[in-house]
Amino acid sequence: MSDSEGPLAVDGRAPDVHVRGATLRHGDSVLFEDLSVTLAAGEITCLLGVSGIGKSSLLKLVAGLGPALERGTIEAGDGRPLKGRIAYMDQRDLLLPWLSVLDNVTLGARLRGDHADGDGARSLLRDVGLAGRENDLPAVLSGGMRQRTALARTLMEDRPVVLMDEPFSALDALTRLHLQDLAGRLLTGRTVLLVTHDPIEAVRLGHRIHIMTGLPARIATAMTLSGEPPRDPTREEATARYRELMGYLGQSGAVAGLGK
Template sequence: MSSAEAVVLSAVTHTYGDVTAVGPVSLTVPAGEFLVLVGASGCGKSTLLRLIAGFEQPTAGSVEAAGVPPAPGRGAGLIFQQPRLFPWRTVGGNIALALRYAGIVPSRDRIVSLLSSVGLDDVAHRRTWQISGGQQQRVAIARALAVDNPLLLLDEPFAALDALTRERLQEDLRRVSAETGRTCIFVTHSVDEAVFLGSRVVVLTPRPGRIALDLPIDLPRSGIDPEELRGLPAFAAARTQVGAAVRHPEVFA
């Protein structure tokens, strides 16, 4: 494997007891790609992400991240549906904790600039329960970006947000990922979100999760207004294709 490959799954299967949740799945994710995994609830999306994070071990096959089997707390930033911030700390204190955990001495400038990169100004001193759900999820993204992990794993991070906040966060994540060049693996069951964010979209079949469709999304990654992007014929075409695979994955598998 070359260093240009961030994640490699080779014939990965995962079972819980006698239930096969995933596989076999083989997938190579090049560095810098924004891969979105889409599929119905229960098709094994979270399991795949947990395998890549090293929280689960494959029952068969192998997983490599940056050339080695992944281990928890090493090499990947994680963002979940709930922001999972520490309520007894300020917003800035939550970021500082992540920096310290990674062996980085937190500075005020660094914390402020990280928060600013996700559209948050003047909140470092606030308690996490004094800001909105959308702002809390921005803090969770800033915390994951704080550490110089080349890989970001996101499990339905915007699912609990209202539609308008969700769109804003999608736009910001798209911009931030293009700016930082990090490899992202993003799980969602929204077809629209998948096509908007992904440079590649993989649709999974229902249990066991297997690849039904693996589609490169050939849309500009920067220098384009989100409204304009959503209006491109290629955007509509990709959404139709991904939507069909999500509705009838058996036809594609």
């Protein structure tokens, strides 16, 4: 699969995803109430916020995992169900330790009882730089390689909507830069929600950056970025946007002591 013509063969077009009036409780505390956010079609929406604010809960709701919403709706803009059109990637690689790299990447097909597309999986593994490691078990791979395998598995699902929960946060800085670059190129054309607590990652990968703060949490749009990700973090524009974003984080109260 090449970078430009990816996920859209199946559905024609990646849809918008609208979260409207969502309310979620965790025991007695209200995580968020009447929360609305739109994931624009074919764009990467980054959701920034400190740990525990409810970013992952929101992402799991969109993924159809975990508890049901108390109120509110989560719908695709084209009116068709989201179920079956979502791929999910976690902070942990979640590779099955008894399966080879190749078998992990083709897990979805086997769960659905479909024929596993070994050639497609090999080609994706080549894209993420894992050619020749197809038969290795996850245990012999480094953390970065495992997360690249997880990225290949996510892309193998070839879904128009991709939800990523801090996918690179457990990696060292250099590996993370490399994987952001890969993800930015390979996710082109999909509707992506990228939950992160790393402002640099948001500036590198996002078309739009939202910030989640408070309890119950609110979501504010911090900025819209031009040009296609992945952005070069050393370029003037990216550093300017990074400074701008940090200033915004300070003002919004997401980070104490910034931008004052």
